[in-house]
Amino acid sequence: MHRKFTEKDRAQYVAMSREFYQGDGVSHAVPEENFNKTFTLILQKNPYLEGWMIESQGRAAGYILLSFTYGNEAGGMIVLLEELYIRPEYQGQGLGTQALTFVKEQYRNRGAIRLYRRHGYESIVYREMSLSLTGRM
Numbered sequence: 001m002h003r004k005f006t007e008k009d010r011a012q013y014v015a016m017s018r019e020f021y022q023g024d025g026v027s028h029a030v031p032e033e034n035f036n037k038t039f040t041l042i043l044q045k046n047p048y049l050e051g052w053m054i055e056s057q058g059r060a061a062g063y064i065l066l067s068f069t070y071g072n073e074a075g076g077m078i079v080l081l082e083e084l085y086i087r088p089e090y091q092g093q094g095l096g097t098q099a100l101t102f103v104k105e106q107y108r109n110r111g112a113i114r115l116y117r118r119h120g121y122e123s124i125v126y127r128e129m130s131l132s133l134t135g136r137m
Contacts, residue, residue: 002052002055010036012053014039017032038065061090062096067082
């Protein structure tokens, strides 16, 4: 099950974020105050962020962090899957696949995709790079 963050999720989210950023898939540490700041902004209904809890049998199994921006290349709003974390004990149960399907169904603009394809547009793959101006990457 997927549901938007509520205040009662703060401790679980912070704990899971800590787990996520200590994992092998992440190349740099993130200050814990960032987790709390992000959570607070989400609860304040910041238009650029959303957080979703992933639950299994009523327990916190993971989370989804999304950010929103306008993209000139896309010609509209873009949803970025910032983080998808499934706790190790819940991995292999299909929760990651369910979360990705949920995000696609929740935010996909199917009409726009069909329009672009009908006019000969194709998906492209390219390398994206970033530079931290705060020195925290």
